[in-house]
Amino acid sequence: xxxxxxxxxxxxxxxxxxxxxxNTTANNISNVQTxxxxxxxxxxxxxxxxxxxxxxxxxxxxxxxxxxxxLRDQYYDEKYWNNQSKYGEFDKKVYYMTQIENYFTDSxxxxxxxxxxxxxxxxxxxxxxxAGDSSxxxxxxxxxxxxxxxxNTMANQLQELQSTINDEIKTTVDNVNSIAEKIAQxxxxxxVIEMEGGHANELRDERALLVDELSEIIPVQVNEEKVTNxxxxxxxxxxxxxxxxxxxxxxxxxxxYNTLTxxxxxxxxxxxxxxxxxxxxxxxxxxxxxxxxxxxxGALRALFQIRDGNNGENLTGKVSGATTTSITVANPSITxxxxxxxxxxxxxxxxxxxxxxxxxxxxxxxxxxxxSYTFLLKEAITDTAANRLSGGNAYVGENxxxxxxxxxxxxxxxxLRSLAKKFNDTEECGYDQTGKKMGAFFVADDKVNGxxxxxxxxxxxxxxxxxxxxxxxxxxxxxxDTDDDPTTEKKSMTFYSDAETAEKAGSTTSTGKYDTYYxxxxxxxxxxxxxxxxxQIMSTQTSDPNHPxxxxxxxxxxxxxxxxxxxxxxxxxxxxxxxxxxxxDITVDGQECSVFLENYTNIRKSIDDQRTSISGVDEDEExxxxxxxxxxxxxxxxxxxxxxxxxxxxxxxxxx
Numbered sequence: 001x002x003x004x005x006x007x008x009x010x011x012x013x014x015x016x017x018x019x020x021x022x023n024t025t026a027n028n029i030s031n032v033q034t035x036x037x038x039x040x041x042x043x044x045x046x047x048x049x050x051x052x053x054x055x056x057x058x059x060x061x062x063x064x065x066x067x068x069x070x071l072r073d074q075y076y077d078e079k080y081w082n083n084q085s086k087y088g089e090f091d092k093k094v095y096y097m098t099q100i101e102n103y104f105t106d107s108x109x110x111x112x113x114x115x116x117x118x119x120x121x122x123x124x125x126x127x128x129x130x131a132g133d134s135s136x137x138x139x140x141x142x143x144x145x146x147x148x149x150x151x152n153t154m155a156n157q158l159q160e161l162q163s164t165i166n167d168e169i170k171t172t173v174d175n176v177n178s179i180a181e182k183i184a185q186x187x188x189x190x191x192v193i194e195m196e197g198g199h200a201n202e203l204r205d206e207r208a209l210l211v212d213e214l215s216e217i218i219p220v221q222v223n224e225e226k227v228t229n230x231x232x233x234x235x236x237x238x239x240x241x242x243x244x245x246x247x248x249x250x251x252x253x254x255x256x257y258n259t260l261t262x263x264x265x266x267x268x269x270x271x272x273x274x275x276x277x278x279x280x281x282x283x284x285x286x287x288x289x290x291x292x293x294x295x296x297x298g299a300l301r302a303l304f305q306i307r308d309g310n311n312g313e314n315l316t317g318k319v320s321g322a323t324t325t326s327i328t329v330a331n332p333s334i335t336x337x338x339x340x341x342x343x344x345x346x347x348x349x350x351x352x353x354x355x356x357x358x359x360x361x362x363x364x365x366x367x368x369x370x371x372s373y374t375f376l377l378k379e380a381i382t383d384t385a386a387n388r389l390s391g392g393n394a395y396v397g398e399n400x401x402x403x404x405x406x407x408x409x410x411x412x413x414x415x416l417r418s419l420a421k422k423f424n425d426t427e428e429c430g431y432d433q434t435g436k437k438m439g440a441f442f443v444a445d446d447k448v449n450g451x452x453x454x455x456x457x458x459x460x461x462x463x464x465x466x467x468x469x470x471x472x473x474x475x476x477x478x479x480x481d482t483d484d485d486p487t488t489e490k491k492s493m494t495f496y497s498d499a500e501t502a503e504k505a506g507s508t509t510s511t512g513k514y515d516t517y518y519x520x521x522x523x524x525x526x527x528x529x530x531x532x533x534x535x536q537i538m539s540t541q542t543s544d545p546n547h548p549x550x551x552x553x554x555x556x557x558x559x560x561x562x563x564x565x566x567x568x569x570x571x572x573x574x575x576x577x578x579x580x581x582x583x584x585d586i587t588v589d590g591q592e593c594s595v596f597l598e599n600y601t602n603i604r605k606s607i608d609d610q611r612t613s614i615s616g617v618d619e620d621e622e623x624x625x626x627x628x629x630x631x632x633x634x635x636x637x638x639x640x641x642x643x644x645x646x647x648x649x650x651x652x653x654x655x656x
Contacts, residue, residue: 018636
């Protein structure tokens with residue numbers, strides 16, 4: 001039979017168990033505002049019964065506090081992590097799309113494109129009333145310079161934003177590596193504690209909070225498995241294998257972790273890209289991550305899409321021929337000089353092989369449409385390799401189907417080239433006040449060698465000047481104008497990305513040139529310096545002022561006024577609709593991102609509410625638990641008190 005004083009042991013077990021329950025409740029209340037904390041419970045179970053050799057066989061021995069564990073549901077955690085990566089992607093997109101939209105703002109307080117564009121043509125209209133007045137000419141030239149400055153500013157702001165995003169990509173990758181390292185360290189600490197029979201609740205909460213943070217940056221797949229003893233499968237070792245996968249590869253493998261690294265691109269994908277853009281690769285293998293892949297989500301993907309997004313408008317085509325030093329691509333997707341967005345030096349990909357090129361040439365038909373491109377390779381390939389390329393699919397840069405910074409840079413460039421060409425073509429038909437033929441009004445500053453590109457002689461026979469490394473007209477006079485015969489037949493031409501490429505191609509005499517409107521971008525556009533210094537150089541009439549048909553003739557000005565809205569300049573509209581086109585792009589994409597962000601925010605809240613309903617600390621519930629465990633503790637104390645009286649009667653009053 002059991003000991004006479006066994007009841008005291010049972011009462012004491014109740015005191016210990018409910019004391020532990022009260023302590024756990026106090027811990028929950030203390031952490032009610034702690035981020036990531038999961039509610040803990042004291043798991044109670046009946047102590048092993050005692051055999052007493054009586055008719056009833058065994059007797060209870062009280063209660064045991066078996067463990068203190070956290071309440072957490074892995075199912076809701078996984079749902080939360082899957083949604084979190086989508087939330088992180090669109091949250092980042094909304095943030096940066098709002099900045100891009102602010103750049104294009106045109107309001108009463110901030111002068112934007114529409115205001116400056118209207119001022120330009122208002123000044124041009126004033127010029128038509130008094131074409132010979134130098135002050136009126138200066139006012140128009142000043143407004144034209146302001147428009148070019150606007151494009152310079154916009155392009156530079158977009159480049160600064162691209163640089164900011166590029167820096168954030170590096171810090172984000174560093175953050176991923178730091179989180180992976182911390183998770184691996186926590187895995188070891190958790191196993192050390194739990195292999196000794198404990199429960200590392202707080203460390204598990206800290207690890208789950210890190211995965212929450214990581215899942216907003218990249219999509220993760222988390223798995224935890226118990227380690228079993230092969231000799232004793234039913235024995236609980238307490239150890240677990242905890243893995244975190246990203247993009248199909250192990251980022252964390254229990255105590256070990258892999259890291260990502262940023263590598264600097266040696267070439268540009270898009271013409272207006274800044275130097276030093278980062279790609280992300282695995283540190284151990286060097287394999288580059290396809291961040292823009294369809295299966296990728298998260299803030300990191302959003303950063304790449306905004307930084308590199310060209311709306312899939314990069315050059316594509318088929319290889320029509322190749323040599324050991326060049327690859328020719330026919331049937332190109334970009335057939336207009338104004339739409340060209342590839343860098344002068346970049347990467348051409350054929351199949352799955354990348355070829356760095358050091359310049360290119362393009363052949364146009366008589367109407368100026370590009371028929372093919374030839375890229376000069378940085379490193380020669382073998383004849384066998386060149387023969388295998390024929391007919392292969394080729395593309396320059398990367399196809400990123402999102403309207404990011406390169407897309408808006410190219411929109412600026414395309415509009416500017418079209419406007420400048422139409423404006424210059426009209427101006428070059430006239431004479432200035434000194435009796436000379438007008439040159440280009442809008443030019444591109446040569447940021448490398450100084451001077452200007454004036455885009456003259458674009459579709460006329462040219463000869464190569466090896467001394468100055470440029471093509472010059474074979475039919476023009478000293479002022480650079482070409483044959484005035486309107487019946488002169490246009491010819492197909494070959495143009496080059498730069499003078500060095502033309503020289504490498506061995507083109508010393510050619511129907512070609514390199515200073516085409518391809519070189520004009522929003523970064524370098526300007527009004528010709530000579531025109532800024534001398535307003536008389538600007539032409540307003542088609543007749544020679546030395547043999548005038550009238551005083552202050554302005555027939556050229558009338559033609560220029562049509563460029564405001566009556567002439568198609570950009571995407572099927574007049575120039576005055578440019579800002580509307582840009583805003584429509586930004587608004588549609590911005591609203592789409594906002595809608596998705598709102599949806600994923602709602603899903604996030606719904607899942608988090610479900611997760612909190614299980615693992616969150618409810619103050620009211622804990623208050624009830626305090627009363628409940630206090631009463632249980634008091635009752636255990638009462639049991640001991642009653643037993644004490646019984647033992648006192650037994651010992652003092654029935655003893656012999």
